[in-house]
Ligand SMILES: *[C@@H]1O[C@H](CO)[C@@H](O)[C@H](O)[C@H]1NC(C)=O
């Protein structure tokens with residue numbers, strides 16, 4: 300169409316496989332005139348683009364949604380925790396482009412790297428390397444030490460915007476500290492900002508196989524100390540990205556797992572994936588990238604050994620069903636948990652699952668290690684166990700043919716979610732014990748919006764929390780944030796001490812800056828209970 304007067308209307312169409320990034324537009328009339336700049340992204344709305352996604356509601360969730368839920372906990376207690384991705388908040392796109400330019404492949408060959416940016420497989424692999432700061436100027440440094448004094452406790456973060464700003468505003472100095480869900484959530488922000496559909500995925504009972512034999516070998520000494528290299532984490536979090544795989548045989552388009560948490564090197568760099576979920580499900584471990592590592596995370600068998608003082612190794616037990624359960628992501632368009640285990644593996648214990656495992660193991664030319672019958676001790680805790688109170692433990696022995704006399708050593712230990720044992724908190728030979736308070740998971744945060752929410756009008760929300768412990772909580776803080784709600788700021792309120800079983804209420808005020816569906820998240824911290832999170836979805840009207 301022709302605009303009036305001295306104005307020319309210009310439209311630019313780009314091929315669907317053109318590299319993403321910053322372009323400048325120049326008018327060449329003998330003398331060059333710079334008209335402006337634009338950023339080209341992957342386009343999930345374009346049928347010929349490698350990231351094309353057919354359903355509008357899927358694109359709304361996996362590309363446009365700025366808030367989401369991340370699942371944590373254990374197979375028995377799955378908890379959703381809110382996260383603000385904020386990929387369209389001011390400055391985010393520039394930071395994501397900077398992240399691509401800081402990648403070592405760009406410094407060593409800028410032309411090849413920029414050309415690679417036409418391909419979401421390439422870009423996803425770069426993102427998985429650049430979210431962690433191992434071996435490059437990436438964003439986050441991982442820390443699982445339990446001491447985070449010179450940085451931010453990983454469980455304290457609730458959003459990606461502050462992390463990416465901190466990195467970009469400090470000359471790409473690594474941000475302290477991340478753990479798996481922080482790495483995954485920031486990768487999700489960057490993927491969505493660049494137009495690659497992405498979701499955060501949690502695997503419960505997640506194996507970390509250090510010697511790539513698809514077996515998790517637990518090794519204990521005679522005193523019960525864990526001396527293994529391999530581990531099974533209560534949960535582990537990574538991302539799935541949606542794209543075509545023209546680099547593989549047909550049939551592998553769709554969701555691809557990639558894992559930005561630095562765990563093992565791949566082609567000399569801490570990165571992992573993208574690998575098609577279909578390849579993981581069928582045990583096709585020679586497909587790019589890093590299929591054996593992801594396969595083990597969801598499918599490894601567990602074998603337990605005791606190393607006696609004379610050096611002899613005794614097999615104690617094992618299981619082929621401990622690893623890879625309730626693989627979870629937020630459902631499209633709702634706050635329900637969507638279980639996607641079936642996309643990663645055949646049903647546990649099924650014939651197909653065993654076949655796939657054997658095929659995968661054959662690929663690694665491993666000898667089968669059979670199960671041995673013997674004495675088994677299983678520990679069960681009673682279901683009504685309360686945080687901060689004593690609880691009952693039941694031990695069950697089974698699988699023996701004759702009576703046996705056993706020496707039972709019973710240890711109580713704090714184990715963090717990554718399987719790392721903490722301090723010994725008791726060595727007793729009968730079956731009663733005490734656990735210290737504050738190590739469990741509770742979430743009693745409730746949020747309630749009071750006024751009808753409109754953009755640029757002050758809004759308040761009431762937050763309440765009930766102390767579930769039989770003792771007071773000191774040094775209590777609420778931190779509140781929401782993309783488009785709190786103007787990029789974290790609102791912090793000190794509420795002092797909360798008595799045993801007492802309820803504390805706090806009314807937070809803020810002025811929403813954007814319309815549409817928004818998520819307010821709140822984090823509660825205190826001396827005994829910390830990182831308790833709640834959230835509220837709010838529709839902001841004009
Ligand atoms: C983890 O954090 C502690 C304390 O803040 C620090 O001393 C230690 O060096 C950190 N570890 C890594 C790997 O950065």
Ligand SMILES: *[C@@H]1O[C@H](CO)[C@@H](O)[C@H](O)[C@H]1NC(C)=O
Pocket residue numbers: 695697698
């Ligand atoms: C003992 O083993 C049998 C056979 O494997 C099983 O059916 C039973 O449930 C086990 N008992 C307990 C208490 O685990």
